[in-house]
Amino acid sequence: MMRATAWAPVNVALIKYWGKRKAKLRLPANSNLSVCLEQLGTETRVEFKKGLSEDKVIIDGQAARGRERDRVVKHLDRVRDMVKLEFKAKVVSKNNFPKSVGLSSSASGLAALSLAASKAAGLDLSEKDLSRLARLGSGSACRSIPGGWVEWKAGSSDKDSYAETVFSAKHWDVRILVVLLSFEQKRVSTTDGHAVAGTSVFYQERLRWARRKLREMKRVIEKRDLASFGEVMEDEALNMHAVMLTSRPNLIYWLPETVRVMQVVQDWREKGLESYFTINTGQNVFVFCLPKDEDRLVRRLKQVKGVIEVRRDRVGRGARLLT
Ligand code: DP6
Numbered sequence: 001m002m003r004a005t006a007w008a009p010v011n012v013a014l015i016k017y018w019g020k021r022k023a024k025l026r027l028p029a030n031s032n033l034s035v036c037l038e039q040l041g042t043e044t045r046v047e048f049k050k051g052l053s054e055d056k057v058i059i060d061g062q063a064a065r066g067r068e069r070d071r072v073v074k075h076l077d078r079v080r081d082m083v084k085l086e087f088k089a090k091v092v093s094k095n096n097f098p099k100s101v102g103l104s105s106s107a108s109g110l111a112a113l114s115l116a117a118s119k120a121a122g123l124d125l126s127e128k129d130l131s132r133l134a135r136l137g138s139g140s141a142c143r144s145i146p147g148g149w150v151e152w153k154a155g156s157s158d159k160d161s162y163a164e165t166v167f168s169a170k171h172w173d174v175r176i177l178v179v180l181l182s183f184e185q186k187r188v189s190t191t192d193g194h195a196v197a198g199t200s201v202f203y204q205e206r207l208r209w210a211r212r213k214l215r216e217m218k219r220v221i222e223k224r225d226l227a228s229f230g231e232v233m234e235d236e237a238l239n240m241h242a243v244m245l246t247s248r249p250n251l252i253y254w255l256p257e258t259v260r261v262m263q264v265v266q267d268w269r270e271k272g273l274e275s276y277f278t279i280n281t282g283q284n285v286f287v288f289c290l291p292k293d294e295d296r297l298v299r300r301l302k303q304v305k306g307v308i309e310v311r312r313d314r315v316g317r318g319a320r321l322l323t
Contacts, residue, residue: 038316147318230276257306
């Protein structure tokens with residue numbers, strides 16, 4: 001039976017991947033680091049079948065079209081090429097969160113697809129090779145294969161650019177609140193955004209910064225030092241957005257609500273309720289805190305104008321097979 005089902009988590013970048021060295025191979029301009037979530041993710045079933053005339057791709061109950069479908073078909077082709085398989089596939093994928101709102105549905109989606117499709121094709125790839133495969137589909141997807149706190153070493157070729165766990169999910173119990181602000185689709189895709197990163201006058205400086213901050217980030221995670229961790233994480237998110245804002249074309253991903261959440265987090269912190277934010281593209285904010293402050297923060301965040309929903313999550317494991 002050429003069928004398999006896999007689940008992969010959303011990951012949240014703490015040191016970001018923004019800009020590519022080689023677009024086609026999705027080699028990042030800088031090494032970067034993220035954390036896997038336990039709850040939010042994508043479940044994907046792949047079945048290769050004799051007699052199908054084309055790939056059938058269903059995402060969240062709807063037939064995928066255009067760019068979204070092409071991306072999946074191209075990824076299936078990569079797997080088919082590895083084993084010289086001719087059959088077309090039926091793919092059914094479900095996110096347990098709204099897609100295209102800066103929640104990296106491409107990361108969990110392409111990671112789950114990599115595991116399910118390779119398994120369905122009869123392959124038994126190592127974690128490293130799965131991560132490399134996922135990277136070709138969407139860069140950040142390579143970080144949803146291993147679990148916990150994950151580093152994606154930039155590497156210099158297809159062979160050595162993949163992600164690995166640096167600290168397990170159990171290393172540090174921080175809570176991650178996913179603050180959803182809008183279900184609108186973002187205006188510029190991340191893939192298009194990456195392509196213009198280098199036009200910002202700040203970009204070269206950012207690459208030097210990211211190298212330094214990655215080292216610092218690993219140190220503060222190791223020490224489980226929330227205040228230092230939060231400072232590096234917020235500075236880094238804003239640093240990436242400084243590049244986005246100053247590229248050509250200018251990329252303004254924030255909504256008024258995004259700014260409001262960043263500001264209340266900082267205000268509450270000054271008054272003693274400790275939490276820190278990070279943002280990717282799109283219309284939501286990730287807020288990190290200690291377990292003891294989680295309930296209070298959720299209550300408060302829900303009252304902020306423009307907040308649609310707050311999802312509670314924690315550090316989780318990586319991609320896994322469900323069948
Ligand atoms: C801002 O992995 O979505 O979330 O490789 O073109 O698919 P492609 O880009 P993608 O980029 C993610 C960018 C980011 C930062 C991050 O997750 O590191």
